Structures are given as C-alpha cells and as structure tokens.
C-alpha cells in the first residue's frame with residue numbers, strides 16, 4: 175500500500191489568543207491534485223507551513239510521506255512559499271539550477287533541466303537575464319520552475335497563480351497538469367475558485383481556520399445540486415419568503431439588477447418550480463435564470479455570504495477601498 179504524501183491530524187495553531195488553524199485533519203493521497211481554497215486569512219498558508227515543518231502546531235500531528243517532516247522527506251517535496259524570493263543577482267537559469275542542486279540534482283542534470291523548463295515555459299530568451307531585470311510575473315515563473323526542477327514527488331504551491339497575468343496563469347495551469355501527468359501529487363492553495371474548478375480532483379475549503387468542505391468536485395456540486403438565480407427588487411428578503419416552501423435562498427454578489435439570490439434546488443425540483451414559488455410568495459421579481467452550480471455557490475452555502483464576500487475581496491483586492 176502506498177504511503178500518503180501528507181496526513182494532518184487535528185492540527186491547531188494559535189497566534190496569541192487568535193486561532194489561525196482549528197482542528198484540521200487532511201489526507202493528501204498519492205497522485206491527487208488538491209485545491210486548498212479559502213479567502214485571505216482562512217489559515218491556508220499556516221497549514222502548509224505546518225505541513226512542511228516550517229512551523230510547529232500547538233496540537234495535532236503531521237506526517238509527510240509517513241514521517242515527521244525532515245531532510246529526507248523534504249527532498250521529495252517542492253514548495254512554493256507565499257513569500258516569493260530569489261537572489262536578484264542570479265540569472266533565470268542559475269536560479270533554477272541553484273534550487274535543483276539544493277535538492278540533490280547533479281550540476282549537469284540541474285542545468286539541462288533548467289534550460290528545458292525555461293524553453294517550455296516561454297522564458298527561453300531570458301535564460302541568462304538576471305532576476306533583477308525580469309518583470310515580477312516572469313520572476314514568479316522562475317520561482318515556480320525552481321520549485322519543480324528536481325521533479326519532486328509532491329508539489330505544495332501556496333497561491334501559485336497570484337500575480338500572474340491570464341496568459342501566464344494558463345501556462346502555469348498547463349505546467350501543473352504536466353507535473354501531475356508525470357506522477358507528482360499536487361496540493362495548491364488559492365482563493366480563485368476557477369483554477370480549482372479546472373485543475374483539481376479534490377478540494378478542501380477553509381474559512382476562519384476551519385475546514386468546511388473536503389471532497390471531490392462532484393461531491394461539492396452534488397452537495398449543492400442545481401439552482402436558479404432570481405433577482406428581486408432591492409430589500410426584499412427572498413430567503414424568508416421561500417423558506418416556508420422548503421427552498422433555501424442565498425444572497426449572491428449584486429449584478430446590477432436589484433438583489434440577486436441563488437436558490438438551491440433539491441432533487442426533483444426544477445428551476446421553474448422555484449420561479450413559481452417566488453411568484454406565489456409575491457416576490458418582486460426582476461430577473462430569473464436557471465443555473466449550474468459553481469464552486470463559489472458551494473462556498474456560500476457552507477459559510478454564508480459574509481465569508482464568501484471575503485473570498486471575492488481576496489480575488490479582487492484592488493476593488494477594496
């Protein structure tokens with residue numbers, strides 16, 4: 175039987191009186207590609223640091239490839255920390271070589287691997303450019319390539335997509351898929367649901383230090399089922415109006431047409447039934463659309479609109495006044 179790359183059991187971490195991670199248990203199976211989701215401050219980075227032994231938990235246990243995190247097990251891991259950092263005087267190529275050699279690759283293999291990775295990631299022309307002369311996004315790509323240069327069995331990436339433009343996010347998604355196809359197990363944190371929807375076979379959702387969901391994408395969508403979006407005139411409480419009819423409604427981000435609500439449809443109930451129920455409840459309807467479940471909706475249904483709004487602010491920090 176294969177050993178799980180990572181098992182956390184009942185991990186808790188306090189900073190003073192604040193609980194950053196609360197009773198987290200997590201199993202990362204070999205060959206999985208797992209998205210660790212949640213808004214800023216949910217406890218994702220702290221959990222990943224604990225997983226790597228960078229930080230000790232106040233309670234609970236960590237098992238990395240069946241042992242406490244240590245030199246031997248960490249060689250099998252590639253870790254992209256949230257705080258990015260490369261030596262400014264090194265070039266793109268020598269940076270990757272440097273990290274690959276730290277993980278035990280020979281000088282020759284590290285050099286060949288660095289060149290191959292830079293060529294396939296659109297940085298072939300910048301092999302010999304110093305880090306200080308690269309754009310922020312390019313430097314981030316170099317750091318990601320440094321993380322996976324030694325062909326680790328387990329890649330842990332903390333917010334790998336943040337700071338990259340859409341083209342480079344796509345390149346990174348392809349790279350993650352290629353690493354997964356090579357056989358690597360992947361755990362990455364993100365507050366952008368779409369990356370998880372496209373890449374993951376399993377997701378773990380965090381909010382305020384607690385795990386609120388752990389399962390496959392199918393489980394996540396199944397938990398919510400199909401839905402309908404109903405917009406009503408501002409101020410009308412659709413949740414209260416539909417509750418007596420056995421339908422749950424959650425507030426969605428405003429889309430410019432009154433207040434938007436998502437109705438979760440139980441098995442056997444169609445979107446038209448929800449519309450009929452809203453009409454019967456005298457809801458002042460201004461818009462209606464049947465909807466497939468999205469991960470964000472799952473998150474809203476689990477943690478409520480307030481925490482989901484925190485997730486949106488994490489995705490669009492520039493929109494926060």
Ligand SMILES: Nc1ncnc2c1ncn2[C@@H]1O[C@H](COP(=O)(O)OP(=O)(O)OP(=O)(O)O)[C@@H](O)[C@H]1O
Nearest residue numbers: 189194212213214215216217218219220221256333
């Ligand atoms: N060393 C520390 N000392 C005090 N508080 C900390 C420390 N590290 C993290 N925290 C707090 O713990 C909470 C969880 O932080 P963490 O970085 O794990 O969240 P996250 O989900 O990774 O979010 P982000 O994407 O913003 O990093 C936050 O409120 C943060 O301010």
